[in-house]
Amino acid sequence: MPRRSYDHYCTVSRALDIVGDRWNLLVVRELCSGPRRYSDLFADLPGISTDVLAARLKDLERDGILTKRRTGPRAGTALYELTESGAALRPVLNSLSVWGAGQLGEQRPTDAVRAHWFALPLGHAVAAHLPTGTATIRIGDTTFHYVITETGLTHHDGPAVAPDLDLRLDLATAGEIATGARTLADVLAEADPGQSVA
Template identity: 45%
Template sequence: MASRSYGHYCAVAKTLDMVGERWTLLVVRELLDGPKRYVDLLGGLVGISTDMLAARLKTLEEAGIVSRRTLPAPAASKVYELTPLGLELRPAMTELARFGLRLLGEQGDDDSFQVHWITPSLWAMFQPERAQALSLTVEFRVGADAMHARVADGALHTRPGHADAPDAVLTFADAATLTEIGRDPAASPAAVATGRLHVQGRPDAVQATRELFGLNR
């Protein structure tokens, strides 16, 4: 770590000494959804090489941001997960997403997209004061790709993939529609009216989802 240090006695510089290298924060992004196997991380980090991923995981483990453990039988798979120190990066990731939503233009032909990458943006939109004593599972879909968010007792938990029995499902026509609404939740009624966003579920769950993520504005 010392060889890559900026050498500045500054909190921002020290943070960047630890997580400022290429791909490092994207590894953290992948682990915000919970523990993942190496192969899952590789699949979520489109464009990274196996050597680079191994190097970044090693650095994060040495820094105490990521830990590795073996799941109980019958799975017995090795997974990586954020440590308590690593989880303290969540607010920073949320603010980076909030800032970055303003920078996203049109999706280029070479731009990859996976719907679980919206996790930090969901945290930026989430309104925890509306989540107290609420139990709700919301699924977000773009094409065949899906992720879901579980809200329980004021906390938001996200996971890639489909939910077993979602209370509400938001299906976006494309990544651009999802980005547009993430940038400006007030755009959601127009997206519904034009068929770019379909919302399904129990009326109370749909209304709760709108309130939780500011889609009523």
């Protein structure tokens, strides 16, 4: 199927030609912290059909946003990961996350939620507390970490080695920090003294 285009000679239009289809930026969000298998992407994108996911992955690969590589025994498992061009969308997702925090409101009964979806908005709070260094965040069974440098912040799967901040949150607290209902400083001040925080 040929790609739909706005046919506008405009930088925003061209960008939306590539990532503006429904689900595209959410696929990018899922790949921001590291490579994913198809089954991981399908599990963490509730509501997407297998046909739509396959089509979005194919389109994003064609457009140079992600790449697929084979791994495992006999190269039987496909891993999807962002290309340099795809990783350059992180600031776009960060900006959408900041704007979206004010739109989030209360969780509706029909809303799916995954702990790692809080990685983007929590990153802003962590970077404000820790201008440079590494931070591990644990929300339930989900663990991810941030690397904060003078040039920006990235998040990755799993814990950091010897993090400057190691924090365990429940999902409700993560949501409160993400929406600005509570500050990270307040959460750290209330943390159990046995918890590893900086």
